[in-house]
Amino acid sequence: MAKHNIILTRPGKTLKGTVQLTGSKSECNRALMIQALSKGKVKVENISDAADTVTLQKVLSQKSAVGSPELATIVDGINEDAIIEDSGLQAEDSRVINIGPAGTAMRFLTAFLPLQDATVTLTGSERMQQRPIGVLVDAVRKLGAEIEYVNNEGYPPIKIHSGFKQQANRISIKGDISSQYITALLLIASTLPQGLTLEIEGELTSRPYVEMTLAMLKQAGIQHTWQGNVISIAHQEFAETSLYTEPDWSAASYWYAIAALSGEAELFLPGLTPYSMQGDSVITEIMANFGITSQFKDGGVYLTKEVKPIFRKIFDMKECPDLAQTVIVVCAALGHEATFTGLETLKIKETDRVLALQTELAKIGVKLTEKGQVYKLDCSEKHIPENVFINTYDDHRMAMAFAPLASVIPQLEIEDADVVEKSYPAFWDDLKSVGFNASPAL
Ligand SMILES: O=C(O)C1=C[C@@H](OP(=O)(O)O)[C@@H](O)[C@H](O)C1
Numbered sequence: 473m474a475k476h477n478i479i480l481t482r483p484g485k486t487l488k489g490t491v492q493l494t495g496s497k498s499e500c501n502r503a504l505m506i507q508a509l510s511k512g513k514v515k516v517e518n519i520s521d522a523a524d525t526v527t528l529q530k531v532l533s534q535k536s537a538v539g540s541p542e543l544a545t546i547v548d549g550i551n552e553d554a555i556i557e558d559s560g561l562q563a564e565d566s567r568v569i570n571i572g573p574a575g576t577a578m579r580f581l582t583a584f585l586p587l588q589d590a591t592v593t594l595t596g597s598e599r600m601q602q603r604p605i606g607v608l609v610d611a612v613r614k615l616g617a618e619i620e621y622v623n624n625e626g627y628p629p630i631k632i633h634s635g636f637k638q639q640a641n642r643i644s645i646k647g648d649i650s651s652q653y654i655t656a657l658l659l660i661a662s663t664l665p666q667g668l669t670l671e672i673e674g675e676l677t678s679r680p681y682v683e684m685t686l687a688m689l690k691q692a693g694i695q696h697t698w699q700g701n702v703i704s705i706a707h708q709e710f711a712e713t714s715l716y717t718e719p720d721w722s723a724a725s726y727w728y729a730i731a732a733l734s735g736e737a738e739l740f741l742p743g744l745t746p747y748s749m750q751g752d753s754v755i756t757e758i759m760a761n762f763g764i765t766s767q768f769k770d771g772g773v774y775l776t777k778e779v780k781p782i783f784r785k786i787f788d789m790k791e792c793p794d795l796a797q798t799v800i801v802v803c804a805a806l807g808h809e810a811t812f813t814g815l816e817t818l819k820i821k822e823t824d825r826v827l828a829l830q831t832e833l834a835k836i837g838v839k840l841t842e843k844g845q846v847y848k849l850d851c852s853e854k855h856i857p858e859n860v861f862i863n864t865y866d867d868h869r870m871a872m873a874f875a876p877l878a879s880v881i882p883q884l885e886i887e888d889a890d891v892v893e894k895s896y897p898a899f900w901d902d903l904k905s906v907g908f909n910a911s912p913a914l
């Protein structure tokens with residue numbers, strides 16, 4: 473698909489309106505897995521229109537076909553031929569599931585598909601083929617799955633064989649690369665004949681996402697114990713219930729950023745609650761430092777802005793990595809020379825987000841320097857050109873985190889507008905609804 477860029481301008485500095493955000497892709501993708509694992513006993517409400525969720529839903533809705541020749545045809549519907557060729561897959565090997573850039577779908581299906589008694593190749597976008605999966609594949613193999621790498625050891629595509637028999641019920645797994653590996657295993661745990669005990673080695677990154685998984689499983693009737701670094705889930709049945717998913721707090725973060733760069737703000741985001749399962753709801757606390765007040769009423773959150781000095785200098789993003797770009801760009805725009813930690817996992821996401829931030833912030837003279845695991849913003853040579861072009865590197869969050877800069881840069885051009893579809897397809901329309909001009913670049 474041809475890429476097109478978008479030009480953003482922002483007349484006025486007042487943010488006023490209501491924006492209805494789509495459902496959280498993290499919650500929805502877990503809910504869809506739970507629905508499939510429960511064989512339909514658990515229903516899902518308020519499903520997101522995030523492309524990653526739509527893709528996973530398409531794959532899982534064909535679950536009954538997994539193991540039958542129909543899969544080839546069905547899955548072809550979401551395959552891009554070019555990607556299959558790039559993967560080096562054989563033409564006759566037509567049972568291919570291509571999840572594009574969806575990291576959670578890749579990881580969740582790596583644990584789920586071996587249980588479906590089918591031989592399937594699981595692949596993704598070019599970038600997905602550079603995102604590591606070895607820690608999870610090793611764990612699933614220990615459980616009894618037969619999986620081989622199609623091209624490169626440790627990376628998708630992977631070929632999953634039928635004939636799973638559980639061989640272990642206690643395994644250890646590294647916690648510091650991606651919490652998605654742990655979630656993938658916890659999701660299937662209750663359906664394994666012997667249940668599963670996971671021993672998490674080293675630090676656990678993105679911990680709130682593991683807590684979200686366990687909380688959603690609990691809503692679906694699955695109990696667990698978590699003591700120290702050991703999480704156990706016994707074999708047990710899902711309850712008949714419905715899972716309701718909240719709007720996406722990571723998407724909300726871009727509205728907090730816009731509010732932080734506005735003169736005045738009065739914005740309502742319906743459906744968001746103070747009791748969220750999403751770790752990214754911590755954006756309310758982070759943005760309080762930038763003068764944004766969050767008031768929960770009328771079934772949502774009202775954002776208001778007060779101009780005040782910013783005191784907080786250190787931000788640890790380990791528990792909310794998807795907020796890193798949002799917060800770093802806001803600090804850069806405000807010339808707030810903060811220090812950031814917990815950015816290690818950003819290098820293996822949709823792009824190397826550290827490098828992407830460094831390259832794009834340089835366009836306004838801001839440096840993000842790296843020393844060990846500590847990152848510092850240096851705004852001493854910050855300048856604001858009339859026009860800035862932002863490259864997005866196939867990363868939805870690069871586009872959305874830099875868009876708020878239209879509040880301080882007269883004309884901002886953002887590469888590949890459609891990249892936002894991964895998690896927030898209505899992003900540009902929502903910006904227009906509150907007075908931004910967003911038009912295709914010629
Ligand atoms: O489980 C999830 O839904 C997610 C976990 C996080 O990944 P890591 O655990 O790899 O940091 C996060 O960055 C991603 O967007 C969604």
Ligand SMILES: C=C(OP(=O)(O)O)C(=O)O
Nearest residue numbers: 573574575576794821822
């Ligand atoms: C890292 C992300 O997603 P995923 O890992 O699911 O591709 C994200 O949405 O920022």
